[in-house]
Amino acid sequence: MNTQNRQDGNDGTLDEGLDELGRKYRELGADTPPDLLDQAILNSAHRAVEKKSGWTQFGWLHGLTTAAIIVLAFTIVLQQREPIPPEEGIILESRPPEIRSQSMPSARKQEVTPAASKDLEEAADSNLVIQAYSEPRKEGQPLENMADASSETREREVSLEEEQATGTRAKTLDASEADFAAASMRPESDDEDVLQDTRAAEQQLAEILRLKNAGDETWHEALESFRQQFPEYPLPAELED
């Protein structure tokens, strides 16, 4: 205690007094707590650290699980924000009416590619439905009939004779396709104009190539029409003279 007091920087009087008092104090007796009290405290201390639930034993697992969930959630949010690239081939614009009128009668008899046919049918269906719903519903005519009209067109294969017989509907189909194409080609900005034109041109070129590969001589006329419509558009090697 003497060393500690000197280290504390106490004055000499206080140091001496404390030293003297300390000697007398120690002679008071080394009183200690009762044994039962000791045992109770020790038991309590042991119980405090031995009592662990299943989860507490793996406390580190809490942090790891939480971190994993946060990382997963963050990854999902990031992926949601990434722009989805436009899929190629989903071109909803229809062919120009000139090509259709020249080539479609025979083309219709031929098997249309699934993608192109699907696009055309979707365009036709949607416009049919739109037209159907835009017309005032006749009294007593249920709404389901209007929807049925669009579903019927999916299964039809229209020939020239059927066109005549169902002239109204075929014209409506062509007109609807043209309307849809026109509506879809109606750009909202200059950049969209360019994109739309490019898509239309590519689709026409694809159709022309198909006609040529199929041996249909009408591909010449289709090509001529294409050149008139897109004079500056580069042609693929197969179509160049």
Place this chain on the structure above:
Amino acid sequence: MVPEAMAASGTIALRKPGDCRSRITLRVSGTTSSLGASPRIGYIARMRDFTDEQLMRRYARGDAQAFDLLYERHRGPLYRYFLRQVSDTATANDLYQGTWEKIIKARRRYRSNAPFTAWMYRIAHNHLADHYRRLRPVEELQESSIADTKTGPAQATLDDEQRQLLHAGIISLPAEQRNTLLLKLETGLKMEDIARVTGVSRETVKSRLRYAVKKLRQDLPE
């Protein structure tokens, strides 16, 4: 306390010096190897070289044997700290046990940058202050309370009268002076640590000690 012969079950029996009757049995948890309890005992023996701060950190991590050693080191001074400040043994026992319960609960909050003794007596001091607040403002000190104090066998050079005078003198000190004096005499803490424990400045601690020493010198015959 010294450990007796180690039992095969892994129990350490501590006997108080000079006391043939009382024993404190510290449970040694864990499985017993083919060598009996010796590996575990060796571990505990090595822990005796640890500082209080190391033992407390080990206990906070779940080592109950570390607490046993810590308790062994501080049970006497802490008990006497309460015993010399209150009027009866029962109250001292309650305060003593309550302080250890708080230490056990606060084990995870212990920061080893602070000395363990100062941290422990800070808890004890606050516990005692709460006790005083619950008491009546003025509590008469009864003569009989001095006789109730449990006194262990001591190799005293003072006669009984002087011991009683010293004890009475300490009890009669104002609470702040008594508290500060006992912290100094029992724990040997530095002035700065006592200031941290009691929540006052170092100069206030010195002042209280000065007054306490002066009064006791007057009460005790030379």
